[in-house]
Each structure stands twice: as structure tokens, then as C-alpha cells.
Amino acid sequence: MQRVFVLDHNKQQLMPCHPARARKLLKKGKAVVIRRYPFTIIMKHRVGGDLQPIEIKFDPGSRTTGIALVGHFDRGSEVIWAGNLNHRGLQIKSNLNSRRSIRSSRRNRKTRYRPARFLNRLRPKGWLPPSLRSRVDNVKNWMLKLSRLVPLTEITIETVRFDTQKLQKPEISGVEYQQGELAGYELREYLLEKWGRQCAYCGAKNVPLEIEHIQARSKGGTDRVSNLTLACTPCNQEKGNKDIKDFLKRKKKRLKKIQAQAKAPLKDAAAVNATRYATGNVLKGFSLPITFSSGGRTKFNRLKLGYKKDHWIDAACVGESGSHVVILKTITPLIITAKGRGSRQKCSMNQYGFPRTGPKKYKRVKGFQTGDIVKAVVTKGKKIGTYVGRVVVRATRSFDIGIGKEKVSGIGYKYCQLIQRSDGYEYT
Template sequence: MQRVFVLDLEKKPLMPCHPARARELLNKGRAAVYKRYPFTLILKDKIGGDVQPVELKFDPGSKTTGIALVGHFERGLEIVFGANLNHRGQKIKKDLESRRANRRGRRNRKTRYRPARFNNRRRTEGWLPPSLMSRVFNVETWAKRLQGLIPITSIAVETVRFDTQKMQNPEVSDVEYQQGELAGYEVREYLLEKWGRQCAYCGAEKVPLEIEHIQPKSKGGSNRVFNLTIACRKCNQKKGNRSIEDFLKRKPTVLKRIKAQTKKSLKDTAAVNVTRYAIGNALKQFGLPVTFWSGGRTKFNRTQQKYPKDHWIDAACVGETGEHVLIPKTLKPLSVTAVGHGSRQMCRVDQYGFPRTTAKKQKVVKGFQTGDIVKAVVTRGKKIGTYIGRVAVRASGSFNISTKNGTTQGISWKYCQRIQAVDGYSYLTEDRQFLH
């Protein structure tokens, strides 16, 4: 189970405690629930206390970012909190493309509404598309939240999944992680991802794969990553030092596919690489020591300790301190999904881009807002029972509540009690119950 965050009477973070200890504090009336997600207690009779160093670790990804809090205890390094943060970059991109298509369609029909604007807007320095910038904001938001819940002393972040610059020029010297057992590790992992973990020539899967030079070194080929692929031993030996055109002269379709694939980069890797500096600069603003590492080292640490693949486990294995970190078998991660803070769109549009609904009404109804986590105890009528989940408000005061069993409509606001205010994220607990 996750450790429970603890605050003192002045809301300063203390070391997290075991869930059994948290229940004891609540039963004795020494603490109260301060926050539900992540679960946090506030003590009623204590100010200050002994704390140990805690390292906050991030494994930023294109779709999901792993978060881990690793305590530096006398008994060793141990993870006390893990979470998977799911981004909404693809939804933002889709919404922007839809809006752009609607506006373009209106202009092409020569109807009213705003004219086209081309290069009359200047972008600020370091500008990133909203779909990428949302990832940066999510990481920054959770770093700030966790800093207020636990005494963090340092931050470690994986800046790139694969260090493509080092792979393009493998002769770069004075790079510590390129020496010893880790040498060539990132190149192989990159190629496995790029070529779908199958032989580039025959498509064989689940067989030993070898790094192969597309243009043989004996004929001027280099070690740069664009000249490398992966192949099974049979194809690798059969090709030998022949050129790819000669080897695949009877397979023009395969030859065309391989030549096209060599020019492509991993889309997810590109997204992570683009945002690495923005994430780094955002984390530096917290005034804590920040170290940066590559994904090759992360996977090396994880496989050496024989941990399964997961984003939050990768986060725990980032950097030097990830070489020996204990992950309790009972610890289950919290799944967090970014859902935004509502839409600025005043009304919905039809397929032609014209308004089809009325303008928005008030955002807060009877003290509740869409996205709040509520507990509704219905005492009479056809819907008698207890409902805990995300609420969708209506101006009439008849709300919808989404729980793990589905959505229940028509719950009066009088039965509702807010557990946690909307914060832009939804939460998925161990039993796969959605909580927003």
C-alpha cells in the first residue's frame, strides 16, 4: 500500500507513515483527513519532527509520466510513493485541429467570422505547442504538490528516453554512462523500439536480434544510428557485406520500407526530447538540486534489479540512486489522469462550425462544480443508496454522479457532500475505480 502523507499543525510536511499508523491516529482523534488524493493527514497535536532525505524522481513520457518518491533511510533506499501521470496532449492536439478545421471551413465558404491570420502573431522565446506544454505543466504541478506533502531534498529526472545525440556520434568521450556495461545499451534499445522488435528483413519476432549495418562498414558505412537496424542471425549472416540494394533486389517493397524507416525518428521520443529543457527549467525553479539522466541508464538499473516494466518503477530506477532501490511488493501506484479545468468554449458547434447550444450558464451550482468528488447518500426514492464519484452539475440542481459502476443521473444536490474539490485530475485506485 502507499504510505500516507502527514502534515504537522502548521501544515509543514513530515515523513509519511504506514496506513496502519494512519488509522491509529484517526481513531485516537490525533489527526484529521487533509486531502483524499493523494491521501494526507494533518496532525492536531504536533509541530515539527524528525525527517529523512527524500528524492523526487520523474520518468517523463509522451503519454505517461512516472513519479516516484524515494526515501534515503539508514536501512537503504526505499520507494514510499509511486504514481503514473497520464497526459492529455493528444486530446489537446485533436481539439485544436478540430477548431482550426471549423474556422477554415467558415472562411472558405466566405461566411462571416474572423478572417485568416497568418504571420501576424509573434511567439515567445522557448515556445512549445500546447499539446507539449501541457506535459510540462503537469510535471511542474505535481512537483509542487508533492513538495508541500513531503520534505523533498533533491530531484532526479530522466530527460531523454534515448540520447540521440550520443548515438549519432558514439565516439563522444568523457561520458561516464557510455563506459563499461552500459556501452552501446541505449543504441540497441533505440533500434528495438524503432524497428518494432522484429527483424527488419524477414519480420521474425521473439528471436535473438543483432545490430546490423545497412550500408556495410567495408563499403564506407558508419556507426551512426541512421545506418543501423536489427536483424535475426540468419538474415545478418546471409546479407554479409553486401549492399542493401543487392541483398533486397528481389524484394523491392521491403527495400522501400527499410529506406523510409531509416529516415523516421520515434514520435514519442521526439516529444520527450523537445520538452526536456522546458521540464528541466521548470524543476530548477524549486530551488532544489536537480540531476538529469538518460533512459538507457534507467532501463539498465531496472533490469539489473529484475523489476517489471512500469512508468513509476522506471522513475524509481532513474540515476545513480536507482541502482539499488527497494520497491515493496505491496505498494500499488496511484494512476492520475489530466482532465483539464473545463472548456473555455462558450457553446458547442455543429459539423459546419456553427453554434448548436446556448451559451454557458454559471460554473458553480449550489456550491458544487463539475469535477468535484462527492459522496451522495440518498435516503428515499428509486435511487436509495450511497454514491461516491465525480459529479456533473446542472443548473436545475439535479446532478449526475460517475462511479465505478457507471453514471447515475438525477441525484439532488441536497444529498451531496463534497469530498475533494476539482483539481484538474482524475484518479484511479487499486481496485480500478475512477475517482475524479
């Protein structure tokens, strides 16, 4: 199980404790629960205590960012808390497209609406689209949350998925890359992403793939990444040192696709790298020692230690300290899903752009607002039971409660008990 966060009487961070110890403190009345997600208790009388180094690690991703807290104890480095932070970048992009289409439709119908505006806003340095900026803001917010609950001493973040400069010129990077072992992980991971984890010649998936030279080295081919692809064993052996034009003379479409894709950079990698650099710059503002690492080193550490693939496990394996980190089998990550903090839209629209509902009057209904985490104990009616989840309030005073991917409708407000105020995230 994960450690429980502890605050002293003055709300200063103490070392996280084992859940069994937290239960004893709560049972004896020495502490009370101050926050449910992540679970945090506050001591009634104790002030101050001995602290040990705790490192926070991030593995930023396009859809999910892994977070891990690693305690550096005398017995070694150990993961004490972990979480998977699911972003809402795709939802933001979809909302922006929907708003754009509604505005365009109103203009085309000559409905009363402001005219289109072009080139009227200057983009500041480091500007990112809203869908990407939300990822950076989510990481920043959780760094801020955890820094208030845990005595953090350093930050480690995976800033680049692939170090493309080292792929192009390995000799610049030092002894480890010259030996080739870590460079092989960087290169292979890049090629897997670029070629879609399938054979470039036959399209086979879920089979062992080998690194293949498009132009054979015996015929002047180089080891640059632009001359490399992935092939299954049969295709690799059949091609040998043949010219690719002769090997694929009966598959002209595939030949044209390989030639174009070999020269083109990996756009997804460039986008992810841009977001990770922005995330790294944001974390620099927390005045803690910060270390940057690459995805190749993360994968190298994880495979060396024999851990399975997961975002929070990758976060634990980031950087030099990830080469000897211990992850107990009892650790279960907290799943954090970004949901936003509501909408400024006055009323909902139908598919044709006409108002579907009236303007919203109140943000809170009977003391609850959308996004609050509540516990509902229904004692009568068709929906008898206990429900805990994120609430959606309605002016009719009949609420919906989301429990993971499921939703229970028609729960009266009188049955609801507030657990935690809305902070823009859902927890499972």
C-alpha cells in the same frame, strides 16, 4: 501500501507515515484528513519533527509520466509513494483541430465571425505547442503539489530517452560507456523505437531481435547508428555480409523504405527530448539540487534489479540512486489523469458548426462544479447504491458521476457529498 502524507499543526511537511499509524492517529483524534488525493492528514497539536532525505524522481513520457518518492533511510533507499500521471496532449490537439475546422466552416459560409489572423503573434523563446506545453505544466503542477506535502530534498529527472551524442561518439563519455555495457542499452532502446520493434527485413514482431549492420563491417560498414537496424535471427543469418541491394533485390519497396529510414532521425525521440528539456528547466526553479539522467541508465538499473516495466517503476530507477532502490510488492501507484479545468467555449457546436446548446450561465450548481470529487449515497429509486467519482454538473440539478471509464447518470444533487474540490485531475 503507499505512505500517508502528514502535515503538522502549522501545515509544515512531516515525514510520511505508514497507513496503520495514520489510522491510529485518526482514531485517537490526534489528526484529521485534509486531502483525499493524495491522501494527507494534518496533526491537531504537533509542531515540527525529525526529517530524513526524500528524493522525488520523474520519468517524463509522451502520454504518461512516472513519479516516485524515494526515502533515503539508514536501512537503504526505498520507494514510499508513486504515481502515474496521464497527460491530455492528444485531447488538446483534437480540440484545437475541431476549433480550427469550425472556424473555417463559418468563414466559408460567410457567417458572422472574425477574419483569419496570420503572423500576428510573436512566439517567445522556448515556445512549445499547447499539446506539449500541457505535459510540462502537469509535471510542474505536481512538483508544486508534492513539495507542499512532503519535505523534498532533491530532484532527479530523466531528461533524454536516448543520448544521441554518445551513440555517435562513445569515447567522449567516460569509463562506463567505454566499457560498453550501458552504451548497449542506449543504442538498443534507440533502435527499438526507430524501427518499430520489428525486423526491418521481414517485419516479424514479438520475436528476439538482433542488432544488424546494413552495410557489413567486412565490407567497410561502420558502427554508427545510421548503419544499424534490427533483424530477427533467420534474416540476420541469411543476409550475412551480403550487400543489402542484393539481399532485397526482390523486395524493392522494403529496400527503399530501409534506405530512407536509416538516414532519417527519430522524430518522436526529438519531440520527447524537447519536452523533457523544457520539463527539466521548469524543475530548476524549485531551488532544490537536481540531477539529470538518460533512459538507457534507467532501463539498465531496472533490468539489473529485476523489476517489471511500468512508468512509476522507471521513475524509481532513474539516475545513480536507482541502481539500488527497493520497491516493495505492496506499493500500488496512484493513477492521475489530467482532465483540464473546464472550457471557455460559451456553447457547444454540432458537426456543422451551429450552436447546439445555449450559453452557460453558472459555473457551479448547488455548490458543485464539474470536476469535483463527490460521494453519492442513493437511498431510493432505480440507482440505489454508493458512488464515488468525478461529477459533471447540469443546470437540471441532475448530475453525472464518472467512476473510472464508467459513468452513472441522473444522480440528484441532494445525494452528493463533496470530498475534494476540482483541481483538473481525476484519480483512481
